[in-house]
Structures are given as structure tokens and as C-alpha cells.
Amino acid sequence: MSDLQLNPLFSERTRLLIMATLASARQEIDFSTLVESLQLTRGNLSTHMRKLEEAGFVEVEKGFVDRKPRTTYRCTPLGRRETKKYLRAVEDLLSSIG
């Protein structure tokens, strides 16, 4: 059990949801859509996205649409890999419980 690896970034339920959403979307998602679909406050989402960005799990792009600022996020290959790795670790745990 000592070699059990569960990336602590995924322990926070909200970050798990964000990564699942971004990794399954296979395209960029804008900030407001994430706020709405995950029912978070803007501040809360910002904090989580900063952590995920620092980890290299997501890429952020800030631009303008119709002169309005628009922030979009995309899952990086590393983010996808780590999310899948986490999934496999969870599956391993499940099978060990039987």
C-alpha cells in the first residue's frame, strides 16, 4: 500500500470535476461555461484554475470577443495523462477492495 499514488491535486472534488470536464471536452471551454456547469463562484473557479495551471494540467488563453474579455481553458496532454493515471489508481483501489 505504501507505493499507492494518488495525486493530491485530484483530492479536491471541484478540481476533479474541472479536470474531468476539460479532459472529456477535447476542446477549450470558456470561464463562464465552467462557472455555470460546475455551479461555482467565479472566485472559487479562479483559485482552482490557478493551481491546475501551475501544475501544467491546463492552459489558459485570455482574449477578446466583441471587445469583451474572454478566458478559455484547455486540458494539456500532461493534464490528460495525469487524470487518466488518477483514474487507473482509483480502479486499482476498487479492485483491491473486491
Next chain:
Amino acid sequence: MSDLQLNPLFSERTRLLIMATLASARQEIDFSTLVESLQLTRGNLSTHMRKLEEAGFVEVEKGFVDRKPRTTYRCTPLGRRETKKYLRAVEDLLSSIG
């Protein structure tokens, strides 16, 4: 996505690992073994075990072996059920990544 039920007791990575360890062991495990295999401090483990006991996920037994106090833990049927439920919910969530 919004109806996802994830028991917050498992949001703490350490508690998930404790429950996975106890649920897969299928027998009682003593305090010192848990401290060692999960690489926790004794205080940290105590705090988590108290929460898990309050939730009815583990049963504690305090006894003596060779006149030394010995505390052992065992996963309850509820604990096993909830651990599997949590892990399956995470699995479902992440399996959409493909």
C-alpha cells in the same frame, strides 16, 4: 455533472487511503501498522480515525497485548459500501475521458 455525489469524507486523500487499506485488508489492522504503511504521524492518523469512526465507517478496538496497549481498526460493512461507492463515482466521472 451537478448531480454527482461524492462523500466529502473522502475528499481528504489520506482518509480515502485509510479506507481503501482497511476495506481491502478484510481483517483488523493495528494503529502502528497504519501509521507506518501510510506514512502518517500518530496525531494525524488519530484525527482521521476519529472522523471515520463517527461516520460509522470503521470500528475501533482497544486492548492489550503483552500488557502493552494495542488499538486496532476494522472496516464496517457501511465503510466498505461507501468506499466502493465513492471510487465508482470517481471512475464513472473519469471514464468519459476515454
